[in-house]
Amino acid sequence: MRSIPIVTAEQMRLLERAAMTSVSSLDLMERAGEAVAGAALELITIGPVAAICGKGNNGGDALVALRLLKQRGADTTAFLIAAPIDLSDDATIQLERAQCAGVEIRQGIGPLSDYCLIIDGLLGTGARGSLASVYAEAVRAVNQSGKPVIAVDLPSGLDADTGASLGEIVRADITVALGLPKSGLYLQNGPSHCGRALIADIGLAAPTQDERIASVVLDASDLWPLHSPDAHKGHRGRVCVFGGSASMPGAPALSGISALRSGAGLVTLFVPSETRSVTAAYYPELMTKSLEDPFDANTDAAIIGPGLGESDKARAFARSLIEAISAPKAIDADGLNALAEKPPIDLMSNAVLTPHPGEAARLLKKTVEQIQSDRMQAAKELARAFNAVVVLKGACTLVAQGDELFAIPVSEPALATAGSGDVLAGLIGGLLAQGLSPLNAAIAGAWHHAKIGQNLAKTPGFGFTADDLSRALIGGPKKAQVQ
Missing domain, CATH: 3.40.50.10260 (YjeF N-terminal domain)
Incomplete structure (x- = not known):
């Protein structure tokens, strides 16, 4: 890097x-x-x-x-x-x-x-x-x-x-x-x-190093995982995605396919039984199970929260998953809302939280204005409170772990589109499954996501969707460097 x-x-x-x-x-x-x-x-x-x-x-x-x-x-x-x-x-x-x-x-x-x-x-x-x-x-x-x-x-x-x-x-x-x-x-x-x-x-x-308040990431392409020529799909990492609801059946699918496009070998979506057929129809490469089904204890990474919903039942379920799953995990969206309800869980430096400013405000019991007035301090405070890596999304996304802080120098408004965060969570989860540390997965994922969005925004047209963003992940870091 x-x-x-x-x-x-x-x-x-x-x-x-x-x-x-x-x-x-x-x-x-x-x-x-x-x-x-x-x-x-x-x-x-x-x-x-x-x-x-x-x-x-x-x-x-x-x-x-x-x-x-x-x-x-x-x-x-x-x-x-x-x-x-x-x-x-x-x-x-x-x-x-x-x-x-x-x-x-x-x-x-x-x-x-x-x-x-x-x-x-x-x-x-x-x-x-x-x-x-x-x-x-x-x-x-x-x-x-x-x-x-x-x-x-x-x-x-x-x-x-x-x-x-x-x-x-x-x-x-x-x-x-x-x-x-x-x-x-x-x-x-x-x-x-x-x-x-x-x-x-x-x-x-x-x-x-001790005097640095933060660093700006110029290139994170060399953080990308490399695999042996004889690697099979099991070697490339297994990911379990927990999410989905009647109103957001596509969110876990976007995360899952983005994890595959990051290089992960196998992805299973755990979704509500009533929406399983809808979610399964998005991408044939993804396996699906019901939320009630047992998950693979040998999974290499988990993604918790995309589209899970804000009901009391959904939040309790998300919190139970966060506490039960020992594998590295990316926690996004409704998974973050579950964390915000009670005192912070010690995530043992084994998780990546991906809040936008509103979610960060709920997690820290502050206002959005307070978060935005000092984003660097907010990111560090979140990382310390939950003992996790934090990706504070926004113009110039920040990645924090302990007192370390990294800025992704991209402010692309076209990334503010429905499902963009699901793609980022999937990308980070996929990198975790391939063996990257939570900090490196967060930096590589946030940098790649931002650069791909920046490059897509230069394409003539009115904008792009989260599906376009996920498809553009194909090609890895070399694709992100194309200007």
């Missing part, structure tokens, strides 16, 4: 300070501006480039980018949202260099409609509190321009640590995260405002 640490604003300041024992702050700014200019070349069409520059280092980074673009033949303009006398020392030097290179310098915000690209260098990680009116006006001008936007390090108006809004937030198409990504990019307003996040190496050391 390839991952990179996520840092807070304070951690970033400490890392920069440590780097400056061997490299100057101006050199770091040059590296940052070069990365921004490189990203700008992806978006430049025909026309001039503008940068909105604040008084701090983000403004200096933007001035470097404009100078480099000017040297490549682009017409460039810097709009200074601060008096030159108020610029930081490094930004002042970069202003002089930009002027010498022929970058046009204007004071204050101006019309942006004539530019083909805008670089947001207004505010950085130090911004706190509500935006001053001059900055809010500049953010609005950028957003109303209708032009592609590149944000330097993070979109202006976004709290670097929490993703909260400082009043107005720039909507970026690309955010060039300098050195390491800041936690705010993955929380609250971050996913909807940062666009595509590019992480630029500017020569900073990474924080130690």
